[in-house]
Amino acid sequence: MQKFMFIIKEDLAELEKAGNDERQRCIRVMTAWVESLQESVNFLSGSPLEVEGRYVVRDRVISDGPFVEAKEGISGYILVDAENLEQAAAIAQGCPFVQQGRMAIEVRPLFAPNNAS
Amino acid sequence: MGIVQIEVDGLYRSQFGKMLSSLLRFSGDIDLESAEDIVQDTFSAALVSWEKDGLPDNPAAWLFRVSRNRALNKVREAKKFSNKIVEGNIEPEDPVVQHSPLDDQQLVLLFACAHPDLAPKVQVVITLKYVVNLKVEAIARIFGLTIDGIDKMLLRARQKIRDERILFLEPSAAALTSRLASVHKILYLIFNEGYKSSWGKELIREELCEEALIMTRALCKSAVGNPDSGALYALMLFNAARLKARFGKDGELLDLEEQDRTLWDGDLIRLAVTHLSASRGSGISSYYCEAAIAGLHCAAESLGATNWDAIILIYKQLLRIQANPFVELNYAVALYYGGYKEQALGILHELEKQAFLGQYYLLHASLGRIYAAEGNKELAREYFRNTLQLTHAPDEIAFVRRLINKVE
Numbered sequence: 001m002q003k004f005m006f007i008i009k010e011d012l013a014e015l016e017k018a019g020n021d022e023r024q025r026c027i028r029v030m031t032a033w034v035e036s037l038q039e040s041v042n043f044l045s046g047s048p049l050e051v052e053g054r055y056v057v058r059d060r061v062i063s064d065g066p067f068v069e070a071k072e073g074i075s076g077y078i079l080v081d082a083e084n085l086e087q088a089a090a091i092a093q094g095c096p097f098v099q100q101g102r103m104a105i106e107v108r109p110l111f112a113p114n115n116a117s
Numbered sequence: 118m119g120i121v122q123i124e125v126d127g128l129y130r131s132q133f134g135k136m137l138s139s140l141l142r143f144s145g146d147i148d149l150e151s152a153e154d155i156v157q158d159t160f161s162a163a164l165v166s167w168e169k170d171g172l173p174d175n176p177a178a179w180l181f182r183v184s185r186n187r188a189l190n191k192v193r194e195a196k197k198f199s200n201k202i203v204e205g206n207i208e209p210e211d212p213v214v215q216h217s218p219l220d221d222q223q224l225v226l227l228f229a230c231a232h233p234d235l236a237p238k239v240q241v242v243i244t245l246k247y248v249v250n251l252k253v254e255a256i257a258r259i260f261g262l263t264i265d266g267i268d269k270m271l272l273r274a275r276q277k278i279r280d281e282r283i284l285f286l287e288p289s290a291a292a293l294t295s296r297l298a299s300v301h302k303i304l305y306l307i308f309n310e311g312y313k314s315s316w317g318k319e320l321i322r323e324e325l326c327e328e329a330l331i332m333t334r335a336l337c338k339s340a341v342g343n344p345d346s347g348a349l350y351a352l353m354l355f356n357a358a359r360l361k362a363r364f365g366k367d368g369e370l371l372d373l374e375e376q377d378r379t380l381w382d383g384d385l386i387r388l389a390v391t392h393l394s395a396s397r398g399s400g401i402s403s404y405y406c407e408a409a410i411a412g413l414h415c416a417a418e419s420l421g422a423t424n425w426d427a428i429i430l431i432y433k434q435l436l437r438i439q440a441n442p443f444v445e446l447n448y449a450v451a452l453y454y455g456g457y458k459e460q461a462l463g464i465l466h467e468l469e470k471q472a473f474l475g476q477y478y479l480l481h482a483s484l485g486r487i488y489a490a491e492g493n494k495e496l497a498r499e500y501f502r503n504t505l506q507l508t509h510a511p512d513e514i515a516f517v518r519r520l521i522n523k524v525e
Contacts, residue, residue, distance in 0.1 A: 001298075024476070028507065031476040038443045040237035040306060041403065045441065048472045083299065086234035093273070094236055 001081045003044070004088040007106040010097070012073035016051050029096055037080060042091060046078030072104060085109060121167045124176060129160055132177055133250035134226050136184050143185060146192045149279055155191065159184040223248055224339055227332060228288045231299035232281065239274045240299065241306045242267065249328050255321060259310055293341050301349050301404065304333050308353050312360075326357055337392070344398030348405040351396060354389035355411035358382040370516045374420045386415045406435040425455030442474050450483050462487065478507035482517060489524050497524050
C-alpha cells in the first residue's frame with residue numbers, strides 16, 4: 001500500500017457564485033463517495049477548501065491570489081491508501097463530479113524516500 | 118418457471134466464469150467481448166434446445182462443447198485459424214455441476230479479478246460477474262446503479278482485462294501472495310454489500326453474504342490463505358449469526374438493543390470463535406479487530422452486559438491500523454456505552470466540524486441517540502432531523518422516524 005493525495009480541482013469562480021447551500025449539497029455528494037472509499041479501506045482524511053486565500057511570493061503577499069479566477073483551482077484534497085498509482089487513478093475516476101466533468105483530480109503519490117521509483 | 122429455465126439459470130450461476138476463462142485460454146484469437154457473447158449465446162441456445170428435446174445427460178458438458186464449437190467457428194470465420202489453438206480438452210474435469218463449493222478454477226478467477234490496477238469497486242463488480250456469475254442486471258440492483266452505469270464501469274475495466282489478459286493468464290505464485298490482501302478486501306466488500314441494512318430484507322442480499330462466506334471458506338482451506346483469511350472468515354460468521362435477528366416481524370430494522378438475542382445462531386458463533394482464535398498470527402489485521410469486536414457483541418447477553426472496555430481497547434488498536442474519522446466515530450460510540458460520556462461527546466462534536474463527517478448521517482444519528490439517552494429531547498430531535506436530511510434509504514428513514522417517536 002502507498003499513500004496518495006487527490007488534489008481536487010474545479011472552477012473556483014463558479015464555486016463562489018454557487019453560494020453556500022449549493023456547496024453544502026455538493027459536499028453531501030462527496031461525503032457519500034468518501035464513505036464508499038472508507039468502506040473499501042482506502043480513505044485516510046480530506047477536506048474541501050475555502051475559496052478565499054492568500055498567495056505568497058518572495059517579497060509580497062498578493063491578497064486575493066490568482067486562484068479565485070482559476071478555471072482549475074484547488075477546491076479540496078483527499079488522502080487515500082492504494083495499491084499503486086494506476087489503482088489510485090482508477091479510484092479517483094470513480095468520483096461522481098469527475099464523471100460529470102465538473103471536477104478534475106490530480107493524483108500524486110506522497111514522496112516515500114525508501115521506495116523511490 | 119419451467120424446469121429447463123431453472124436448470125439453465127443454475128448452470129449460469131455455476132459455469133459462466135469458468136466457460137469464459139476456458140474459452141479465453143482455448144484460443145488467443147478470441148477477445149473478451151466475443152467470448153462473453155459466445156457464452157451468452159450458448160445459454161440461449163441451451164434453453165431453446167433443451168425445451169424442445171429435453172435435458173441432455175450432462176448439461177454442463179453440453180454447454181462447454183457447444184461454446185467451444187462456436188468459438189472454433191468464430192475463429193475460423195475470422196480466418197485466423199492457424200496454429201494458435203491450444204491442443205487439449207476444455208471440458209471441465211468433473212462436469213458434475215454443484216452450485217456452491219468454490220473449486221480451484223474459481224479461486225484462480227478470484228485472484229485474477231484482484232488485479233492491483235483496478236479500483237476496489239471494479240474488482241468487486243468483475244468478481245460478481247465472472248466468479249459469482251451474476252448477471253449485469255443483478256449487479257446493478259446491488260449497487261443501486263443503472264445497467265448503463267455498470268456497463269460503463271465494465272467498459273473501462275474490459276480494456277484492462279484485455280490488455281493485461283487478466284482472465285486469461287493464471288496469476289503467478291508471487292502475484293497470488295501479493296494479491297491476497299486485495300482478495301480479502303473484495304470478499305469483505307461483497308459480504309458488507311449483502312449485510313448493509315439500508316437495503317432492507319432482499320433475497321439477493323443474503324445470497325451475497327452466502328457467496329462471500331463460501332469463497333472465504335475456500336480461501337481459508339487453500340494453500341494461499343493466511344491468518345487474515347481466517348480472521349475475515351470469523352468476522353463474516355459473527356455477522357452472519359445475527360442476520361436473521363436484524364429485522365422485526367414487519368420487516369423493520371432493529372438495532373443491537375432491540376434484537377432478540379436468542380435468534381442469534383449459536384453454531385455460527387462457535388464456529389467463528391474457533392476461526393478467530395486460530396487466526397491469531399504475528400500481526401493483527403483490521404479484520405481481526407473487527408471480528409473481535411463482533412465476537413464481544415455476540416458473547417454479551419444484553420447491550421448493557423457488553424464488555425465495552427474490551428471493545429474500546431480494540432477500537433484503539435484499530436485506529437492504529439486504520440486511522441480515519443469513520444473509525445473514530447465508532448470508537449466514540451463505544452466510549453459512550455462504556456461510560457466515558459464526556460470523552461465520547463468531545464470526539465463526536467470534533468468530527469461534526471469536519472466537512473465530510475459533518476454531512477454523514479451516521480454521525481448525526483449517533484449524536485441523536487446519545488442525546489435521547491441523556492434525556493436531552495431538543496438536541497436529540499435536532500440530530501435526528503439532520504439524519505433524515507442526509508439519508509435516502511427507506512429502511513433507515515423508517516428507523517430514524519421510530520427513534521424520533523420514541524423521544525416524543
